[in-house]
Amino acid sequence: MPAAAAARGPLLHQLRRLPAPRLAAVRRSSGMRCVSAAAGEGGRERRRSSPAYDGLLLDAGGTLLQLARPVAATYASLGRRYGLTKPEDKIMEGFKRAFSAPWPKTLRYQGDGRPFWRIVVAEATDCTNDDYFEEVYQYYAHGDAWRLPAGAHGTLRDLKDAGVKLAVVSNFDTRLQKLLMDLHVSDMFDAIVVSSEVGHEKPAPEIFKIALDQIGVEASKAVHVGDDETADKAGANAIGLECWLWGDDVKTFSDIRSRSLEARINAIDAHEEGVDDVLHVIGQLPDVTSPELHRLVELLQWHLADPVKGSICALQLQ
16 A cells, blocks of 8 residues: 555545534634644755764765775885785785784774784785885875765755754774865765774774764664675674665665665655645634544644654634
């Protein structure tokens, strides 16, 4: 059954069950009046920015931040002056092996993350030259090494305009804050929670809770977007936080915008179509004094009080 039909069904059914004489007299004796706060195009415009979630949490590396060029190509090109000749496919194999290896310490990224990244670069390239490592490290400390996915800035702006609280939740080192500034998105976020700064890494529940506390949103009213099944999805779900996997559940920032806003819009539109039908029927009815009809008006008030509907109409019994 269409959503609009489901919304209008119970109330219209009760209205149509009433005898004709009683239908002929409801309005004046009930003292009911409807005040529409969203009539016309102005109301529809407001609905377009109504969010389905109060908060959006975003992973950084691999989700919000994408590499401007493949890591193996960067390692190889920067390493030529240091005598690096290892093929890019072998560099990538070493990088993946080192990056996914268990880390013996509590935090993979401590402070600037240099101890961890030094091991990764050496394993990937077989080059232990300190100057080479420093050049690689500094390369990734600048925004030019990264890019935002298409539509990211516009989506963040639209969600922020709609009242959604935004946060970055990332396993990253202290370079992240500068990178977000370089890419002109730092001021879009209400909170930027970095593992090296708060002492917790995903999937630990603490890092998600810190982010939610900073934006003032409950887990049940927020969604997290990240690219890692364990760190992002399992970690978020463990505290009752919904998670969309980047590249699977959502593939673009337009998808994030649609799922954050348009699902809400569709629910509101369907609900209001049903309410409009009910109000149209009642609006045609004259008055009668009847406990049954007063009860019907109370049911309509309850129907309009649905959170999806918000405060579009107020019914008053006088």
